[in-house]
Amino acid sequence: MAAQLYCLFVGKCREAALREAADLYALKLSRLARCELALVKDAPAALPAQEKSLREGRDMLARLDPRHVPVALDEGGEMWTSRQLAARLKAWEDAARAPCFLVGGAFGLSDEVRERARAGGALFSLGRITLPHELARVVLLEQLYRAASINKGLPYHHD
Numbered sequence: 001m002a003a004q005l006y007c008l009f010v011g012k013c014r015e016a017a018l019r020e021a022a023d024l025y026a027l028k029l030s031r032l033a034r035c036e037l038a039l040v041k042d043a044p045a046a047l048p049a050q051e052k053s054l055r056e057g058r059d060m061l062a063r064l065d066p067r068h069v070p071v072a073l074d075e076g077g078e079m080w081t082s083r084q085l086a087a088r089l090k091a092w093e094d095a096a097r098a099p100c101f102l103v104g105g106a107f108g109l110s111d112e113v114r115e116r117a118r119a120g121g122a123l124f125s126l127g128r129i130t131l132p133h134e135l136a137r138v139v140l141l142e143q144l145y146r147a148a149s150i151n152k153g154l155p156y157h158h159d
Contacts, residue, residue, distance in 0.1 A: 004098045010056045010105035018134045025141035027142050032148035034114055040136040042105055049107040057110025068100035069100040070121035078121030086147035103136055
């Protein structure tokens with residue numbers, strides 16, 4: 001088993017179909033790479049959106065380990081192809097670095113989280129569209145599975 005990956009998500013996945021899809025790709029990914037999934041609690045619903053994002057962001061940053069390369073999912077980040085993501089995973093693995101993919105809650109990531117990723121990791125975009133955070137979780141896990149498959153030379157990815 002090769003790479004160590006981390007994913008840190010805000011909140012539980014409440015939509016059953018999306019939770020099932022996320023679980024499926026997490027299981028598939030676990031067969032190819034060591035991947036730890038962790039959750040940060042949603043901030044109280046009564047808070048204004050910016051305050052929710054700020055609190056959730058601080059909780060996320062508190063969970064980062066110095067060995068983690070913070071990779072924040074952000075619509076303004078770099079868009080990578082599946083092969084480019086695979087290459088990045090391989091480069092981090094070769095450098096004994098562990099990427100930690102950060103997916104914010106309903107109101108996105110705080111500026112603090114984005115800055116931390118900019119400074120020591122990357123901002124990664126799944127595209128210029130806005131996805132619900134629970135769907136972004138599924139897409140991220142599928143892409144990590146695809147990238148791990150590419151790196152293992154498995155036929156899941158078709159050129």
